Amino acid sequence: MSLVIPMVIFMQQRLADAGKAEDAKAMQAYMKTTQPFYGVKAPERKAIFKQARLHTKINTFIEYKRLVLWLWSGENREEQYLAMDVAEYYRHFRTLDAFPVYEEMLGEASHWDTLDKIASNLIGPLVAEHRELEEKVRQWRLSENMWLRRASLLVHLKHKQATNLPLLEETILMLADEREFFIRKAIGWVLREYAKTDRDYVVSFVATHKDLLSALTCKEALKGCRDYNGILLGNATSKIGDDC
Secondary structure, three states: OOOHHHHHHHHHHHHHHHOOHHHHHHHHHHHOOOOOOOOOOHHHHHHHHHHHHHHOOOOOHHHHHHHHHHHHOOOOHHHHHHHHHHHHHOHHHOOHHHHHHHHHHHHHOOOHHHHHHHHHHHHHHHHHHOHHHHHHHHHHOOOOOHHHHHHHHHOOOOOHHHOOHHHHHHHHHHHOOOOOHHHHHHHHHHHHHHHHHHHHHHHHHHHHOOOOOOHHHHHHHOOOOOOOOEEEEOOEEEEHHHHO
C-alpha cells in the first residue's frame, strides 16, 4: 500500500487532536465560509507536517501529486492549507507536470486564503518559466469565476524584472471596470509589488489610467510611492495619494 495514505491519515489525526473548537468557530467566521475548520493555527499545522515528513518520504511525482490532491480534497480547511504547504515544500516536483494539479486546485479555490497562494507561489513561478502557460492566464481573466480572474492578476505578483508588462497591463485594463472588491484589491496589490522593481512605471501607469482605476486600486498601487505627491493628472496638478 502507498505510504501516502497513512501520511494523510497521520496529519488528519494530529489536526483533530490539536484542534480547538473556539478557534475553529472563529476561523470559520473570519473566512465567511461553511467549510469546517479543526481550529489549528499555522505554526501548529506546519509542525504537524514536519512530524509527518520524519517518517514518510515522498520520492516520486506520483506520490507528490496524490499527497497534494488527497489533502486538498479533505473536508476541513486546514487540510487544504496543508495541501498548499506540501505543494510548495517539495520544490523539485514543482515542474510543468505539476501545473494540472495546481490548476485543479485553483479552479476549486473559494476564497483569497487559498486562491492567492496557489496563484502567486505555485502557478506564478511556472508561468515565468514556461511562457506558453500565459495562454491559460488569458483564459482565466475571461472566466465567470471571479477567483480565476483574480488569479490572472496574481500570477504576476512575484515576477519582478521578469514581469510580462504588456500582458499585465492588458489584463489590468480588461478588469479595471469591475466593481468586485477582490479584483480591485488585486490590481492595486500587483502594481504595488511591481513598484518595488520600477516605481516610476507604476506611478506613470496610475496617472495615465487614473480615470479607469478605482480609488481602492490607486491607494493600493501607490503605497510606498508617497514621495510622488505632485503629479500632473489630466489638466490639473494634484496629490495623487490624496486623490486616489
